Amino acid sequence: MNPNLLKQLAIIVKQGSLSRASEQLFVTQPTLSRSVQQLEAKVGAPLLKRTRYGVAPTEIGARLAQIGERILADSEHGEEVIRQWHSGYHSEFAIGIDPLWEFAAFREMTANFLSESRYVFHFRTGSAAAQIRLMQEEKLDFLLAPAHLSVAQGTLDRELLFRDRSGIFAGRRSKLAGAGKPIPRDVLEQQSWMIAGASAGFLDGQGELAGPSAARIAFTGSIRSVLHLLDTSDMLVRLPARLALMTGEIAPEQLIETEGQQGPRRDIALWSRSENGERPEILRVRELVSDFVTRLDREAPTFGLEL
Structure with a gap:
């Protein structure tokens, strides 16, 4: 499974809106919609449901979004570790x-x-x-x-x-x-x-x-x-x-x-x-x-x- 798709799903769930998530990710909303569709095709079930306030995750969508959040956190930590290494810090x-x-x-x-x-x-x-x-x-x-x-x-x-x-x-x-x-x-x-x-x-x-x-x-x-x-x-x-x-x-x-x-x-x-x-x-x-x-x-x- 492409981890980038899970990261995108996590941001959509956090923002509660495809449009706000696309702004944060610097991609178009149709591009983000296709990412969700790819994940849904693999799962075989909807990951998001529309509400009067935007979008909310389904049960399986919430579980996958949690994995995406961990991937996001690990990615950010990895970038910081690289910066630390370039700055000469040991641990x-x-x-x-x-x-x-x-x-x-x-x-x-x-x-x-x-x-x-x-x-x-x-x-x-x-x-x-x-x-x-x-x-x-x-x-x-x-x-x-x-x-x-x-x-x-x-x-x-x-x-x-x-x-x-x-x-x-x-x-x-x-x-x-x-x-x-x-x-x-x-x-x-x-x-x-x-x-x-x-x-x-x-x-x-x-x-x-x-x-x-x-x-x-x-x-x-x-x-x-x-x-x-x-x-x-x-x-x-x-x-x-x-x-x-x-x-x-x-x-x-x-x-x-x-x-x-x-x-x-x-x-x-x-x-x-x-x-x-x-x-x-x-x-x-x-x-x-x-x-x-x-x-x-x-x-x-x-x-x-x-x-």
């Missing part, structure tokens, strides 16, 4: 990072990896649970994420590098911000809560201090919205305390003290696949990442947290 590495880690350490992180001239780095931000799956599917080489996760970890290796602890933060408009004394549990239960890291795979429960009332809003893979609400509302949220304060977006007095023990640990670990442990280039990049995160752990403030 490309995909590294997953926690959204809060990216926000708290992006200046130091980008400066560190841009100084390494031999490799190309692709950073992917998302929830830990989703990124663990990507590692197991061999779509990531490394992952910087919480060290303790409730998701299946298979044969992944873990190296603890950055110390942190979970803490409760109050929005700037909350009467609890800057209270200067431990807050009783019954007072915490009366507050308005939100959840950060919903469905992210963390072991520490986020609702045990919130009481029986459900949180009104939850975020997965997003930190900007959480920081905005902490700046403009009276809502409470549990976050990795050290990383949250390192963003500079949250005032130290918004970290409230609660009665009882401090929050559970939320250390950051470097995750990798066990089978890649002996590859020289993997070992070199693991060392680069490990040295950077360890140095950041040593040099970043601890904000009075017991770490």
